[in-house]
Amino acid sequence: MSQKVLVTGGAGYIGSHACKALRDAGFTPVTYDNLCTGWQDAVKFGPFEQGDLMDRARLDEVFATHKPIAVMHFAALSQVGEAMREPGKYWRGNVSASLSLIEATLAAGVRSFVFSSTCATYGDHDGVVLDENTAQLPLNAYGASKRAIEDMLKDFGASDGLKSVIFRYFNVAGADPDGEVGEFHQPETHLIPLILDAIDGKRDALTIHGTDYPTQDGTCIRDYVHVMDLVDAHVLGLKHLLDGKVAAGAHDVFCLGTGNGFSVREVIDHSRHVTNRPVPLNEGPRRGGDAVKLVSGSEKAVAVLGWNPERSTLPQMISDAWRWHQNGGYER
Numbered sequence: 402m403s404q405k406v407l408v409t410g411g412a413g414y415i416g417s418h419a420c421k422a423l424r425d426a427g428f429t430p431v432t433y434d435n436l437c438t439g440w441q442d443a444v445k446f447g448p449f450e451q452g453d454l455m456d457r458a459r460l461d462e463v464f465a466t467h468k469p470i471a472v473m474h475f476a477a478l479s480q481v482g483e484a485m486r487e488p489g490k491y492w493r494g495n496v497s498a499s500l501s502l503i504e505a506t507l508a509a510g511v512r513s514f515v516f517s518s519t520c521a522t523y524g525d526h527d528g529v530v531l532d533e534n535t536a537q538l539p540l541n542a543y544g545a546s547k548r549a550i551e552d553m554l555k556d557f558g559a560s561d562g563l564k565s566v567i568f569r570y571f572n573v574a575g576a577d578p579d580g581e582v583g584e585f586h587q588p589e590t591h592l593i594p595l596i597l598d599a600i601d602g603k604r605d606a607l608t609i610h611g612t613d614y615p616t617q618d619g620t621c622i623r624d625y626v627h628v629m630d631l632v633d634a635h636v637l638g639l640k641h642l643l644d645g646k647v648a649a650g651a652h653d654v655f656c657l658g659t660g661n662g663f664s665v666r667e668v669i670d671h672s673r674h675v676t677n678r679p680v681p682l683n684e685g686p687r688r689g690g691d692a693v694k695l696v697s698g699s700e701k702a703v704a705v706l707g708w709n710p711e712r713s714t715l716p717q718m719i720s721d722a723w724r725w726h727q728n729g730g731y732e733r
């Protein structure tokens with residue numbers, strides 16, 4: 402029988418793709434999700450256990466039922482704008498909820514933990530490319546909550562021997578090329594799906610949040626990584642833990658980006674080319690909490706894990722997202 406991995410947030414965008422990658426790698430992904438932003442229809446590759454991370458009794462029951470060998474923790478609130486307006490929701494929903502999960506993990510005797518962190522933990526570093534050693538100075542409660550969970554994992558490593566792989570993602574985009582799962586947020590806040598909504602008339606126009614940033618065309622720069630490449634790194638990270646490459650109590654941090662930065666206007670231009678359709682646009686003010694430039698300067702995941710982000714080009718990410726978009730997501 403294949404080994405089970407508990408996947409929190411497995412009904413969400415990245416978690417559902419991770420479940421597919423785990424299934425393809427010979428594991429059984431067990432999704433634990435409260436469906437606050439996820440979709441039961443996205444759980445296709447293993448069992449589904451509905452529950453909230455704050456529900457410790459339910460978590461204990463799920464650990465006892467499935468006896469996972471490791472945890473992959475994707476479940477989180479992750480909207481920068483919302484985090485600016487309602488920081489308490491992020492400290493509770495991300496930090497307190499992760500504490501509950503980590504304590505349940507340890508109580509179940511599990512010591513291998515893969516965590517979704519973010520380059521939003523870095524804040525603004527004046528255009529410097531970011532790597533695992535860059536200081537984490539988040540600009541918003543979302544980034545601060547993720548930095549706090551990273552600290553928590555290190556503390557429980559020291560006290561209880563928890564071993565963790567921490568991935569700091571840059572901007573995740575694209576969809577499963579087979580169309581089984583994809584990105585579907587209600588409401589959507591991410592740039593590429595919003596551009597596609599504007600292209601096919603689901604919204605009037607895309608609003609560019611800020612055109613006066615100190616960049617070549619005045620818009621923010623991000624490093625986009627294909628969701629399939631990202632979840633490949635998770636399988637490699639899991640094996641890194643299971644193969645004993647991380648000592649008891651230790652943690653290993655990896656940035657997941659490509660080193661290529663694209664401005665909002667460049668993403669719009671690529672979207673126009675890929676879809677061969679115009680993108681209706683408005684220019685609006687800056688969005689609070691946005692860093693000017695977030696680009697990974699790290700090769701560590703490539704060097705240590707053997708990661709090969711081969712699908713992470715804008716044309717590939719946009720065309721996979723466009724194919725998924727045209728199929729209508731999970732909407733009934």
Ligand SMILES: NC(=O)c1ccc[n+]([C@@H]2O[C@H](COP(=O)([O-])OP(=O)(O)OC[C@H]3O[C@@H](n4cnc5c(N)ncnc54)[C@H](O)[C@@H]3O)[C@@H](O)[C@H]2O)c1
Binds near residue numbers: 411412415452518572
């Ligand atoms: N999308 C990106 O570009 C990006 C970049 C960096 C980091 N991340 C991180 O990756 C992870 C996944 O992001 P996503 O884009 O797939 O988000 P998502 O909203 O699609 O998925 C999150 C899932 O977690 C579930 N969830 C949230 N709170 C829960 C709780 N308390 N109990 C149980 N389930 C809960 C939701 O229902 C949802 O299915 C998050 O941790 C996010 O911070 C995402």
Ligand SMILES: O=c1ccn([C@@H]2O[C@H](COP(=O)(O)OP(=O)(O)O[C@H]3O[C@H](CO)[C@@H](O)[C@H](O)[C@H]3O)[C@@H](O)[C@H]2O)c(=O)[nH]1
Binds near residue numbers: 479519520665
């Ligand atoms: O309607 C829109 C939406 C976005 N943007 C801009 O597009 C860029 C990318 O925005 P978005 O797709 O919302 O991603 P980020 O705010 O960069 O955050 C994402 O990427 C982070 C890592 O960089 C993750 O931590 C977050 O979870 C994830 O939401 C930013 O400059 C936005 O200001 C617009 O101009 N108009």
